[in-house]
Amino acid sequence: MELPLLSVLDTVRDLGWSGAVELFRNGLALGSLYALIALGYTMVYGILKLLNFAHGDVYMVGAFIGFGVLNAFGGSPSPTIAILPLIVLMFLVAMLGAGALGVVIERFAYRPLRSSSRLTVLITALGVSFFLQNSMLLLFGAQFRSYQSFQLGSDNPAAFEPGPLVEPLFTIGGVSFQRIQIAVLATSVALMVALTLLVAKTTLGKAMRATAYDHEAAAMMGIDVNRVIAATFFIGSVLAGAAGVMFGLMFSQINHFMGFYAGLKGFTAAVVGGIGSIPGAMLGGLLVGLVESYAQGYLGGQWSDIAVFAILIIVLLVRPTGLLGARAIQKV
């Protein structure tokens, strides 16, 4: 019988450097999506100490809104307007739509329960998740919807020629980097930088940090806590909406159930990075994406989830606050 370790070493040797770079590229692209989702979890947790399990479903709704915009302009592979403005429009509408949904969820599901126990709000979050998931099931059915991003804008879609999104932008060590992969990575980084600047440099960011630190004290200092919390939900959901469209553009197939697993991975990323920490969410997302990619590449598909959740367990054992999480100071 072959030892698993030898089999892994064989695979590492067979895939070589180009395989390692390819897995790195895949992990980075996937991880940046997880990071965007993780940011929503971490922002809401940071400010309300609430695990918003409906966040993955907001991401799913964002993907559907992007799909709706794509179809409103003729759909893939031959939309009626140029691809670049179309994609920008998809992002804008999906981000605004998801943001509005986040505000509605906060206003009607969570705000009335703000003084209730955390368990009550947690169960409500799960309820909202199922509500969104099954609403989409009723509205759009269970079948997959395809962005057909492989052929989007293709000169000859009938012959299944790839469109510009999957064309290689550059090649490193024999591994080509597709335009969509680079675009997703760049957009994710831009959104993360924008969020970091917003939290660190703006008045709203200062209010968010103050509210996260102490609701009552923030309110006494004249901060409209309700508005800050609503803004937090809006921003977190905007990022989820963007991630939904990125997912559709990169992987094509969306359905009502996609938010469940993505939400689970995003949540894992937030916890690994240190829930409540924005840089931690980014780091956690990238780490989860890379671990998943390398585990799938070197160990096989059966191992990818095991590896991801093993990392979660190890991080929690070694550093319970997550990689970049800060230990809360207790008033005694």
Place this chain on the structure above:
Amino acid sequence: MEKTGHQPRVYAALGGLLSALLAVAAVLGATATRSAAAPAAADSAAITCGNRVSIGFAAPVTGPAGPLGQQMQRWGKFAETRWNRAHRLDIRLVLGDTQLPDTAQAVRVAENLASNQQILAVVGPAGSQEVEVSTAPFRRGGVANISGTATATALTTSGKRRGFFFRTVPNDDQQAARAVAYMRRTLRASRVVVVDAQNSYSVGLSDSVQRLLRAAGASVQRESVNEATVTDFSSLVTRIPDDTQVVYVPWQLAAKAQQFGEQLRASGRNATLFGGDGLYSPDDFKLPGSHVTAFPVALGNPTIRAYQRGPGRGSSDLFGLPSYVAVEVAARAVEKACANGEATRAEVRRFINRTNIPKAQSLLGFPIRFQQRVKRPLGPGDMRTPATYIVYRINANGQFVKVG
């Protein structure tokens, strides 16, 4: 003295205990034998048929396999509507959502359907693993179940479900033999990657294909991925050697296979994608040059066209088509059992077993009759030959063309 005085009482007590244990064991044994060998009185309880009778319908209409379950449900409801339009005795489908891969839910659904005395037969469940776990409740209730999708060979060849389980889809061994013969003879494939989707259907079919390919001298690399949960197949693509000729993907979610195929193409690999009947879905799987094995359905059939115009909303949803046939088989048996105004589950089982739908009336392209005994690769409840698979190739326009 004391010792001898106590001994008879001790022996008497031990003897009594032993007798009691034997009696309990005998009762338990008798009960167990009865429940394994024959259903309880449930199958001989007659119900009055009236104008309408109930048939259970177990399918995963929500959850990860929802896209498949909803296809089955649409075809099932379509069969119900058409049957009721053409017959005096109406049927009513009672839906149970099995939420595949949650087998515990499949057991609950089976128990609910079996305990509803108005239900005379059940269509479904979908997955082979669901059939495995729901056999006991269905047997206890004496109710026959007919699956249009469960293909694991052992479900019938084990002989354990004789007279209770039937299927309107050929089994894995039949399909694997067909796929391997085509791969070897026509595609001349000697380097194949087999990717199972980590579910009962896919693993069973992958095992059969892998075994037959290796026996035929081909080099086989086995991979595994959860089609329901994985959204990015790029790392799986990385594992596929550049010189691979065929990638065999016996998956059920055609949209996911399409995505995998697109990622394979985008990576520059030119291997031919080869799917099982789960990918016989022209609306979702349309990667040119790919192949699938499927049963010989005449796409121009008026019933399929009517479905496309009606509940299919332009789609043919072919994965769900055998469930239509399963409803038809159940309805025919129930109608015969109700000829005298009353029916029992035992009668319905007998009539299902004697099903004989001629080729001209069969949507599957061959007559539908059930095998009575184990004759590998068939077992009792399988459709008798010529129930077999044919090979389709997807042309440049995304159309399925029969090639073998």
